[in-house]
Amino acid sequence: QVQLVESGGGLVQAGGSLRLSCAASGLTFSGYAMGWFRQAPGKEREFVAHIRSGGSTFYADSVKGRFTISRDNAKNTVYLQMNSLKPEDTASYYCVATLKTYMLFSRVGYDYWGQGTQVTVSS
Numbered sequence: 731q732v733q734l735v736e737s738g739g740g741l742v743q744a745g746g747s748l749r750l751s752c753a754a755s756g757l758t759f760s761g762y763a764m765g766w767f768r769q770a771p772g773k774e775r776e777f778v779a780h781i782r783s784g785g786s787t788f789y790a791d792s793v794k795g796r797f798t799i800s801r802d803n804a805k806n807t808v809y810l811q812m813n814s815l816k817p818e819d820t821a822s823y824y825c826v827a828t829l830k831t832y833m834l835f836s837r838v839g840y841d842y843w844g845q846g847t848q849v850t851v852s853s
Contacts, residue, residue, distance in 0.1 A: 732756040732842045734825045739847030742815055746851070750810040752825030752844060763828050764801055764808040765840065768821035768849075775824070779810065780834045788834070793819075815851045822846040 738750040752764070765780035779789045779799040787799050798811040808825060826840035833839030 732827065734827060734842055734844035736823065736825045736844045736847040739823060739849045741850045741852065744815060744817055744851055744853050746815050747811070747813045748815065748849060750812065750823055750825075750847060750849075752808045752810075754806045754808070754825075754827060757827065757842070759801075759806040760803040761829065763831065763834055764799075765826045765828075765834065766799065766808075766810050767824045767826060767837065767840075768819075769824070769846075770818075770821040773821075775837060777835045777837075778823070780826075781808065782831070782834075812849070815849075817851050817853045820849060820851050822848050 733755045735753045761783050763782045766778040767775050768778050769775040777790050781787045781799045781801050796814045801808045824846045825844040827842040828840045830839050
């Protein structure tokens with residue numbers, strides 16, 4: 731079965747950086763669009779970034795210019811490099827995967843979800 735396993739979360743001071751990783755198994759990784767969502771306490775889960783199978787990327791306005799999504803098809807892994815972190819970036823971050831080529835900004839666009847990794851940014 732498909733498994734998405736996130737890692738790399740932790741506690742960091744504002745202005746710092748973290749790199750999240752998501753190792754995928756049970757799927758033909760290169761054919762899937764991959765993405766990241768996040769959910770802060772008391773808030774709805776929101777789109778962060780996605781990367782299509784062809785490599786094109788898109789970001790939420792709130793992270794544009796600070797976060798970079800990338801993928802390594804040889805390692806079946808997608809990354810989220812997060813720089814200039816802010817306290818409002820504090821959330822659980824979820825890796826997602828889909829074969830769809832539409833609705834990639836919406837939760838319903840994704841078929842598979844990881845368990846999440848916590849990112850906490852202190853002020």
